[in-house]
Amino acid sequence: MNSKKNTSQKEFWIYLHPYVYVSVKFSHAILYNTLNGFLLDYRNNPEMIRLLKKLNSDRNLYVIKIGEGSLTPGILQFIRKVRDSFSGDIMPVSYGETKPINFKPIPGVQYGYDDLISNGRGKRNLLARDSIRDYLDVLAVYINNECNQRCTFCSFVFRQCDHCHSSNGKREELSLDIIKRLMDEVKSGNVSNLKILGGDIFRYSQFPALVRLLDKSGLQKEYYIQGLNLKSNISKLKLLSGEKNLLNILEHSPFNFCELSGIIEECKGYGVKVKVMCLIETGRDLETIADFLERFPLYENDISLIPIFNGANIDFFENYVYLTRESIVDAKSTLKEIFSRSLINTNNFRRLSISCDGSVFSNMNLQKIGNINTTDIYSIVETELNYGSGWRKLRKNVVPCNRCPYNALCPSISNYEFVLKRYNLCQI
Ligand code: SF4
Ligand code: SF4
Numbered sequence: 001m002n003s004k005k006n007t008s009q010k011e012f013w014i015y016l017h018p019y020v021y022v023s024v025k026f027s028h029a030i031l032y033n034t035l036n037g038f039l040l041d042y043r044n045n046p047e048m049i050r051l052l053k054k055l056n057s058d059r060n061l062y063v064i065k066i067g068e069g070s071l072t073p074g075i076l077q078f079i080r081k082v083r084d085s086f087s088g089d090i091m092p093v094s095y096g097e098t099k100p101i102n103f104k105p106i107p108g109v110q111y112g113y114d115d116l117i118s119n120g121r122g123k124r125n126l127l128a129r130d131s132i133r134d135y136l137d138v139l140a141v142y143i144n145n146e147c148n149q150r151c152t153f154c155s156f157v158f159r160q161c162d163h164c165h166s167s168n169g170k171r172e173e174l175s176l177d178i179i180k181r182l183m184d185e186v187k188s189g190n191v192s193n194l195k196i197l198g199g200d201i202f203r204y205s206q207f208p209a210l211v212r213l214l215d216k217s218g219l220q221k222e223y224y225i226q227g228l229n230l231k232s233n234i235s236k237l238k239l240l241s242g243e244k245n246l247l248n249i250l251e252h253s254p255f256n257f258c259e260l261s262g263i264i265e266e267c268k269g270y271g272v273k274v275k276v277m278c279l280i281e282t283g284r285d286l287e288t289i290a291d292f293l294e295r296f297p298l299y300e301n302d303i304s305l306i307p308i309f310n311g312a313n314i315d316f317f318e319n320y321v322y323l324t325r326e327s328i329v330d331a332k333s334t335l336k337e338i339f340s341r342s343l344i345n346t347n348n349f350r351r352l353s354i355s356c357d358g359s360v361f362s363n364m365n366l367q368k369i370g371n372i373n374t375t376d377i378y379s380i381v382e383t384e385l386n387y388g389s390g391w392r393k394l395r396k397n398v399v400p401c402n403r404c405p406y407n408a409l410c411p412s413i414s415n416y417e418f419v420l421k422r423y424n425l426c427q428i
Pocket of ligand 2: 395402407408428
């Protein structure tokens, strides 16, 4: 037996499967199997961090050679875990001296958003005018700000979720002509969801004409109305019937389910598809809704729950909203989702909001990026792509997430984080 063969018999290839995601940040490393959710988490374990760093390097592409003498108890345990979880394996080098070919997953995007935003002078050339239209998917349009209610939460809830909002200033509405022009502009684009919000949308001066115009657009539409404002406008409900319309009724605690179920039935009677968005501020709110659904399970698909931060319920957020390792594992993120989150903010990307004075936002918590009264919508999309900060608000760029290996596994930065002014709403 020659000496070369002896050496080969005592060496091994350790490899990871291509559907495994590895991230190493300082003294913290994780390995996550995107097929079955298996997660390994090593903190302050220099041996494992060195090993995962080596496996993850672009040079090694998830395959490293290791001598028999280097197979410490820690590394053997690691191999057992990756093998048992179908995340990787080990094989003797004697099976073949050539390094096995492996495909470490690497993010690839059609138009290279990172290139686009860092390319200085040439950036506009990267996108043909036609492809700009691919970058707008969801439009939230605040058609007016008129409302007779005086909700205490009016000034802050719309910054956290799709919710009506009435400013204290002068009464304003987006003119029907501007909305018509907007519909003409997006006609040949990729917009798949149009959200219509107010104020009280039923107080829009030409509401029936607006609904007719939007129906002609063929887009899927979601209308938003506070439950209090719906009661006085039941007669207008039939305007919103139709397969492509959904009415979202916004409800806050205390929930009156008897009244609510009556409204749901009435909407359905008019042929209006309806969803009740229950804004949740406490654990007690959750219990109330769970209790109602237990008694009336047929309403399960009609109700969605939206947590709301009211400035005094951080305990509720810690208990029910904060990310945990379990919630991240349960989310079973695919590689595509993980890589998307490392390049774009998936909550904001391809989405714009327009307020009733025409101002356009990539996120209602950020500065406006244009005005629809003076600029066409796709020029504003181009502005956001080239210079905006909403669509590329990434965990990898903010403290402390930039030092955390979970930063692409966690959901993109959400409105709650803008409002709470901290990015680590987690218990990790
Ligand atoms: S119903 Fe909506 S728009 Fe009116 S005051 Fe309440 S939150 Fe504001
Ligand atoms: S929220 Fe930030 S700090 Fe918390 S686990 Fe995710 S990336 Fe890490």
